[in-house]
Amino acid sequence: MQFTALALGSGTQALDHTAKALTTEIERQPIFSATQPAPGQLTVSALFNVDPAAAYSVTEIGLIGDGVVFGVWSTTDPTQALVVRTPGVPYTSTITVGYAQLPSQNVSVVIQPLDAAAQQLVNDAVINGINAHVAAADPHPQYVSGTVDQHAKPAAWRGQAVANLGLPVDGLQTAGKINAVNNPNLLFNGSAEFGSVGWVSSNFQWLTGDFGEGSFWDNATAINGATVQDMSGAIPVFPNTTLSLSADLYALGVTVGRAYVYMEAFTSAGVSLGGFGSAIAVNGTNWTRYAVSGTTPANTDHVVVHRVIDTAPTVTAGGVAFRRIKLEQGTTPSLYSQEATIGQLMGRTNGKSANVYYSGVPTSGSATTFAKSLASFVAPSNGFVLAIQAANMGGTNQPGTVNNTVNITGSVSGSARGADSCPTSMMNLASLSVVAGETVIVSGSTVSNGATGSWLNIGINLGYTFTPSN
Numbered sequence: 001m002q003f004t005a006l007a008l009g010s011g012t013q014a015l016d017h018t019a020k021a022l023t024t025e026i027e028r029q030p031i032f033s034a035t036q037p038a039p040g041q042l043t044v045s046a047l048f049n050v051d052p053a054a055a056y057s058v059t060e061i062g063l064i065g066d067g068v069v070f071g072v073w074s075t076t077d078p079t080q081a082l083v084v085r086t087p088g089v090p091y092t093s094t095i096t097v098g099y100a101q102l103p104s105q106n107v108s109v110v111i112q113p114l115d116a117a118a119q120q121l122v123n124d125a126v127i128n129g130i131n132a133h134v135a136a137a138d139p140h141p142q143y144v145s146g147t148v149d150q151h152a153k154p155a156a157w158r159g160q161a162v163a164n165l166g167l168p169v170d171g172l173q174t175a176g177k178i179n180a181v182n183n184p185n186l187l188f189n190g191s192a193e194f195g196s197v198g199w200v201s202s203n204f205q206w207l208t209g210d211f212g213e214g215s216f217w218d219n220a221t222a223i224n225g226a227t228v229q230d231m232s233g234a235i236p237v238f239p240n241t242t243l244s245l246s247a248d249l250y251a252l253g254v255t256v257g258r259a260y261v262y263m264e265a266f267t268s269a270g271v272s273l274g275g276f277g278s279a280i281a282v283n284g285t286n287w288t289r290y291a292v293s294g295t296t297p298a299n300t301d302h303v304v305v306h307r308v309i310d311t312a313p314t315v316t317a318g319g320v321a322f323r324r325i326k327l328e329q330g331t332t333p334s335l336y337s338q339e340a341t342i343g344q345l346m347g348r349t350n351g352k353s354a355n356v357y358y359s360g361v362p363t364s365g366s367a368t369t370f371a372k373s374l375a376s377f378v379a380p381s382n383g384f385v386l387a388i389q390a391a392n393m394g395g396t397n398q399p400g401t402v403n404n405t406v407n408i409t410g411s412v413s414g415s416a417r418g419a420d421s422c423p424t425s426m427m428n429l430a431s432l433s434v435v436a437g438e439t440v441i442v443s444g445s446t447v448s449n450g451a452t453g454s455w456l457n458i459g460i461n462l463g464y465t466f467t468p469s470n
Contacts (some may be wrong), residue, residue: 005030005064006046006093008085012059012076020068022060027052027085029093034111040100042109049090057081063095071097088132108182110334183328184339186235186243187305190325192217193338197381197468200412200437201230204307204322213287216323217307218250223257223315229308233437234266235327239300246291246326246333247307249281253319257283257311261325263294268301275306287323293331303327352377354442355463362402362448362455371445372462379434379466385410387418387464389444390427393456398423400451402458405444406430412438421449440466 011023033045044063058081060074073095075082085091099107188198192215196202204217219228237243243263251259262278277294296303307322309315324336354374362368379385389406405419408430418430434440444462448455 001065003031003044003063003065003070006095007062007064008058009060010056012078014076015072015074022062022069026056036109041096041098043094043096045092045094047090047092051087052085055084055086058083058085061093061095110182182334182337183330185326185328185337187232187325187327188340190338191215191323198233198436199230200233201435202382203228203230214323216321218318218321219315220317222317223309223313225312227310229306232305234302234304236302237296237300239296239298241296242293242331244291244293244328244330244333245277245279246289247279247322248287248289248324250287250321251281251283251285253316254283255314257309257313259309259320261305261307263303263305265296265300265303267299273297273300291333351468352466353464355461357461359457359459361457364455365450365452367450368448369445370460373441373443374462376439376441379436379438379440381436381468383466383468384431384433385440385464385466386429386431387442388427388429389460389462391425391446392459393425398455399453400449403447404428407443408432409441410434410438
């Protein structure tokens with residue numbers, strides 16, 4: 001539900017929950033200010049600075065949401081006006097909505113800033129109202145009699161009047177409309193709440209700030225010319241889907257280069273379709289919120305999010321940082337949120353294991369190979385793979401030697417191998433550090449040396465364990 005305006009009317013008919021409009025609406029103006037004065041309360045204001053055709057008694061004030069009346073403050077007694085509208089006298093109407101009795105998990109209030117054009121209109125309206133008030137020969141007829149001359153007030157006086165209203169010189173920062181919907185974050189672990197779990201790489205270190213910044217990622221050492229980036233895990237999304245990406249970026253230690261986050265689309269075969277939205281930090285600035293939106297191209301199967309510093313960067317240690325990254329549907333970003341459940345977290349941090357038995361009798365006089373691969377798996381987090389292959393020669397020597405090999409192959413981290421060769425039973429192992437999201441394959445083989453003689457059956461056990469880490 002978006003609250004966008006307040007309406008004034010002169011109707012005196014009692015309205016019930018079926019009403020969609022005021023009984024007699026006369027004026028409507030957009031909301032220019034929204035605040036939360038206390039938990040469970042929302043206060044909105046609208047400026048009525050366009051003169052009505054004639055003076056009238058306001059007996060109904062409506063809060064407009066999604067084009068219809070959401071709530072009404074009214075009286076059925078025409079002699080008990082809520083306010084009297086008079087030509088030449090601007091009026092600011094304010095309504096406070098209480099929702100403290102609603103379940104907190106069902107209510108999320110987001111106050112969105114006005115765009116620059118709308119904000120300028122509000123500021124101009126306020127200044128014009130002040131100027132008209134200052135120029136009036138008798139600006140307060142309801143309080144004084146006679147004439148009070150306030151003509152030709154200097155600019156400094158009018159500027160002080162604006163300051164007294166609490167308006168900052170660069171505009172009305174609290175001005176905006178109310179968006180009561182907070183979209184879910186499609187990105188798991190967008191602010192290092194779980195270290196680097198859910199990210200394919202961890203080139204930026206994760207930590208918790210000492211000044212109340214919360215958890216974030218930054219560069220542990222100075223960067224001089226090299227591109228540094230991390231990529232999230234895959235996020236399934238259909239083609240032609242509009243997405244918004246927002247993030248807090250810190251670039252206080254960046255003197256050269258670009259610090260940014262962006263979205264990249266991929267086909268089901270893992271072919272990149274390119275980036276389609278980048279939010280770039282201003283170098284030399286403290287934590288600042290940035291946002292960008294874009295539409296996934298045709299043939300999109302999934303997207304990823306990147307956090308990057310590039311373009312021959314020069315950055316001090318800890319000089320670039322990322323936090324509160326949110327990927328969501330639509331063009332307008334909402335408040336940062338983290339939808340991770342305990343099930344999702346466990347699924348990304350639990351260990352894995354698998355094993356298989358295979359065997360065979362080598363051929364006398366001919367080199368014989370027996371090989372096996374375990375089903376590949378995707379590392380749910382950063383961690384370590386330990387693979388073992390044991391070859392049992394039946395408790396006695398074979399007529400020749402056997403080469404026993406175990407391999408671990410990662411799509412990102414390379415490979416590791418353990419091997420030995422002898423005529424008796426043996427066990428070999430290999431270990432490999434892997435990162436979240438990479439595909440891992442564990443395989444093994446035994447190869448006889450082709451000696452002539454009576455070969456015995458070779459029983460082979462191949463297995464691995466994956467241990468998560470940060």
